[in-house]
Amino acid sequence: MKVVKIDKRNWAGKLEKLKESYRLFGPVKDNEFHIFERLDKGELPDFNYFNTRLSPKSIIYPQSETMLEFSLDKSKENHHILKETDTDCSPRAVIGIRPCDAAAFLLVKRNFDTAEHKDPYWVKAYETTTFVGLACNNPQATCFCTSAGCGPFYEEGLDLLLVDMEDHYFAKIITSKGENLLEAAGWNTGTDADPAGKQIKTMKQEAEAKITSSITTDKLKDKTTTDLFDAPFWEEVAFACINCGTCTYVCPTCWCFDIQDEVNGYSGIRMRNWDSCMFPLFTLHGSGHNPRSTNMQRVRQRFMHKLKYYMDKYDNGIQCVGCGRCIRLCPVNIDIRKVCDLMNSYGD
């Protein structure tokens, strides 16, 4: 393990240097909340935040993304032929992503980057991005990452982990991508790894101890899927749900999209937009039939997908990192922790 000490007095200058070789993204305050945005010249990430209101998934997977372009002008060569859109594939770095959000990309990767199918847009964006995490010293009351397969200092999914030590950061190198970034910025003075490692370990334990919220998932795997599907509690769980898309849009692990063509005059684009299993249109068939026509069916789908189908399909935990956004932002206070416990204890 190699740890580099970054003096905060050099932080701004080195980040500017980094912008020569990377497009930087980081948390900035937008009105009252933090959001991940491109950091232009002179702009610094603002680390004074718990977590951003929207997850940083949009950096890799934008809410609306142009996939292909076309022209309907018959006087033009190649009219009516779909062409690939020029996208900027130069290296990017996300500075200050929380470990849970970086871990979320690994869950999403199982969908977008498989041996059989590779989503070129997602894969290209992901592979050209370096993730510089910011360890979470002060988790929130709705955070339950430690029982959802990651944690406030979790490293998988990150290339570097920054730990805020008041007057300096420790940057723990996790991958060669992370090491390259440090070099590009000129942060290459290694520090004595042992004492730094000990300090980081202590802080990690302190942060984990601050997480008071948890879910229990141990029995989900062995439950019969159809039993859970038919469980009587779904009507009650779903009663308050207004079927908006908030939980799915703020979730770092929700990946569903819809493809649309939009034409303006003679030029058109094929784009994809986030979609939500909470919307009736999500499953409406061309015939007019809708297999998930009721509120309850859609609410059940979301929780079953996250907590059961995903587990059944990939045998690799649940499709949730415990960031707590859906709990904090649901307009009617539907709480995934309660639902998970209902599912996990069903039939006991």
Next chain:
Amino acid sequence: MLGYITKIREISERLLKEGKVDMVIGFRKGTVPMMNEPCVVKNPENVKELVWDSNCGINLANYLTDRKEKIGVVAKGCDSRNIVTHLIENKIKRDQLFIIGVPCKGMIDRHKITSMFAKEIKEVVEEENRIIVRGDDYEKIFKKAEVLQENCAICIHRNPVIYDELAADLVEEQKDVDRYEDVRRIEAMPAEKKGNYFDNLLSACIRCYACRNACPLCYCLTCFVDESRPQWVGKSINPTDIRTFHFLRAYHCAGRCTDCGACERACPMGIKVREFTKKLEKDCFELYGWEAGMSLDERPPLDTYRPDDPDFIK
């Protein structure tokens, strides 16, 4: 208002025990500060789940749409006006309902309170007329009036307009309230400034439709934004499409909106969506002297024609 709950539970238990209703729709305590969850109680033993405090800002009329059961529903002033609107628009029948009227003293603004603190809010405790906000190492006490939802601060119909039984004595209505100060401020802006103002207002919108879905008026089987033949509105986060959604939704609520504030409360991005609906509410008041949901005996202005209707096309 905290004292109401005993009576709400008592009425609910009686209704369920006597079989007068199949269910009671109310609120149960939320899992995070300043949130309660709309819930349904079917068993008289479970009425203890029901709560009432200043975090019941979601409009329960929204949960009545097209239901077939006999329902007891807890209704504050605005909810009751939306129940009236539902009755007028045939979304529920009067004899299906037992309305437990709640004379309301206002709901607290969770967006406003959250934005006042850089540190995490761990607990919000309510005492009569006082709201105490606590975090790990701080405590701040507000007068409730300081942290009311904006629509509640200017509300002039706190008492339910229709009910079968009250949970408490009627409260005094607020008088001399300037309901439209903010609308006039926007009306006075030159066109370009107004356009920029709306663009800024909507810049955070993620098209989750929480505003629409929390609204008891938005019950169309297929909303115009979900139509695909023809597709009226694009699906992306293009600002024109976002603006189209919000403007059209507001127009669909003209003469029907009771300014219950559920849309604004529901918005995960804290967008002041009432700025649109309120302009139309003001127009309906000024043109027709109309306030939505006040009476079962009068048809709404936009579904009737009178030869002396004012000419509003300018």
